[in-house]
Amino acid sequence: MDADTPNPAEPDAADDDKPAIARRFRGFLPVVVDVETAGFDASRHALLEIAAVIIRMEPSGRLVPGQTLASHVLPFIGAELDPRALAFNKIDPAHPFRDAVSERDALRHVLNPIRKAVSTQGCTRAILVGHNAHFDLGFLKAAVERTDFKRNPFHAFSVFDTVTLAGLAYGQTVLAKAAQAAGLGWDDSEAHSAIYDAEKTAALFCTIVNRWGEVTAQARG
16 A cells, blocks of 8 residues: 555544545545646656645535645756747746746745645645646656655645546546536636646536536435
């Protein structure tokens, strides 16, 4: 068993005292992450933007997007910048108004509040939610390793992928089309910024999970 994974044996009575969101996902706190990068190889290409949305649960049990955390990131020393990736996401890494910070400072800004939320919500780990989630997790883990960042709150390999969830719920795997199918709208002019994509992914994740809760409640009733 992975050390980060809660024991799946008999439920502990103490679990009844934990916040509902900790009970809902077996001790994991869902946090949506989106990264914008200068290519596809996390070990070679620069991380340019990172955004995270902490998911919270209302008293009714419905999931809603919570706090958004984000940072523009300076390319690490020796990073490669693929012109095709920059043309796609329209990021100019050298733009003077980006207010970009080092990878370490970006991780501190984004991950420290997530660690606090994990503790506050009685969870054991954050679990990354993303659209093609392992891509985002790979770049996050590469930055953590490069900077020797301590106490990364995310599970090392488990994720919730909205590509799979949206494919099941709506028959759509592209984020824009899935968001539109879910009635969330989509603005092409805002797309491919980490904040916009993370917030849309968070809304999509909450919509799917909430709808599943409604369907199962109806089935039980």
